[in-house]
Amino acid sequence: MRFVQLDTPKPISKIGLGTWQFGSKEWGYGPDYERRAADIVRRALDLGVTLFDTAEVYGFGRSERILGAALGDDRGRVVVASKIFPLLPVAPVVQQRAVASAARLGVRTIDLYQVHQANPVVADTTTMRGMRALQDVGLVAEVGVSNYSLRRWRFAEAALGRRVLSNQVRYSMVDRGPEKDLLPYAEQAGRIVIAYSPLAQGFLSGRYDARNPPSGAVRRANPYFLPENLERGAALIGALREVADAHDATPSQIALAHLLRHPNVVAIPGASSVEQVERNAAAAEIDLADDEYAALAAAARAFRPVTGLAAVPKLIRARAGR
Numbered sequence: 601m602r603f604v605q606l607d608t609p610k611p612i613s614k615i616g617l618g619t620w621q622f623g624s625k626e627w628g629y630g631p632d633y634e635r636r637a638a639d640i641v642r643r644a645l646d647l648g649v650t651l652f653d654t655a656e657v658y659g660f661g662r663s664e665r666i667l668g669a670a671l672g673d674d675r676g677r678v679v680v681a682s683k684i685f686p687l688l689p690v691a692p693v694v695q696q697r698a699v700a701s702a703a704r705l706g707v708r709t710i711d712l713y714q715v716h717q718a719n720p721v722v723a724d725t726t727t728m729r730g731m732r733a734l735q736d737v738g739l740v741a742e743v744g745v746s747n748y749s750l751r752r753w754r755f756a757e758a759a760l761g762r763r764v765l766s767n768q769v770r771y772s773m774v775d776r777g778p779e780k781d782l783l784p785y786a787e788q789a790g791r792i793v794i795a796y797s798p799l800a801q802g803f804l805s806g807r808y809d810a811r812n813p814p815s816g817a818v819r820r821a822n823p824y825f826l827p828e829n830l831e832r833g834a835a836l837i838g839a840l841r842e843v844a845d846a847h848d849a850t851p852s853q854i855a856l857a858h859l860l861r862h863p864n865v866v867a868i869p870g871a872s873s874v875e876q877v878e879r880n881a882a883a884a885e886i887d888l889a890d891d892e893y894a895a896l897a898a899a900a901r902a903f904r905p906v907t908g909l910a911a912v913p914k915l916i917r918a919r920a921g922r
């Protein structure tokens with residue numbers, strides 16, 4: 601395993617484990633998954649993964665419970681990251697919700713407590729007052745944000761008066777927005793970009809096509825899995841396969857290695873099996889050559905999916921099974 605080279609209370613592995621899937625029916629993994637989830641966490645620990653990401657909203661608290669129970673006595677030696685869903689993130693609410701998350705996780709300190717998304721009405725000054733109080737009593741070690749623009753990330757730091765260590769954002773080969781400003785800022789300021797959906801929810805695995813779409817409501821709502829986009833993605837998957845063959849690896853591993861090349865990026869792929877978590881952890885060790893990196897970036901740039909409003913009628917039709 602490789603780690604971020606930053607001064608943090610505990611080392612942060614370049615590959616973490618995302619746990620939205622835990623206790624969340626909308627991924628369609630069925631009742632057996634809860635037991636597998638515990639195996640996934642234990643295997644991740646064996647492989648040197650130290651960053652475990654959850655949120656109070658995942659499975660309405662089930663993800664936090666499953667993760668905390670599976671980590672057991674190892675909770676204290678890893679970075680447990682959770683998120684507050686900012687419905688009314690005023691200081692007293694932030695404090696109550698952190699207490700509830702810590703109880704579900706079974707920890708005395710939440711290593712990284714993140715604001716799940718920017719609230720359009722409540723200013724970060726108010727939210728960060730709650731975060732600062734939580735840090736002062738030791739219930740929270742580091743503060744993070746998620747889905748924040750660079751402007752709001754910096755504003756949140758000013759409001760906290762301390763570093764906001766990380767911004768967790770959608771970042772994969774097909775969602776490269778963070779490269780514009782978040783990555784340069786993280787590098788210059790010694791912060792971390794936590795890449796969520798780093799495999800574009802499995803789109804980059806190359807496992808799916810129009811005749812074989814993935815399970816669950818989450819991905820039925822994701823335009824990348826429209827038959828048209830799966831077809832348009834064939835060249836990108838081909839490029840990933842070519843590099844993967846040269847490294848005796850899989851397309852997913854190469855998609856992760858591509859992101860991890862940036863020193864201040866960590867990725868938190870979710871996993872549906874122990875085998876996937878093994879592969880994902882191993883991706884941290886893959887070094888891409890410059891020409892491989894460039895060829896993959898060019899293939900990613902050439903991928904033009906149907907997204908936004910244009911995708912909506914197609915998603916509705918796909919949902920209706922037509």
Ligand SMILES: NC(=O)c1ccc[n+]([C@@H]2O[C@H](COP(=O)([O-])OP(=O)(O)OC[C@H]3O[C@@H](n4cnc5c(N)ncnc54)[C@H](OP(=O)(O)O)[C@@H]3O)[C@@H](O)[C@H]2O)c1
Binds near residue numbers: 619795850873
């Ligand atoms: N902050 C936010 O707003 C936000 C939003 C979304 C996610 N997140 C966090 O980020 C985490 C990851 O994002 P995500 O779950 O949306 O997407 P992801 O990590 O890109 O995709 C996860 C899915 O990809 C497939 N997969 C994983 N490893 C694989 C491998 N080695 N080979 C082939 N397929 C593999 C699995 O699905 P199948 O096996 O079923 O194909 C798995 O469930 C979440 O668990 C959550 O913690 C945060």
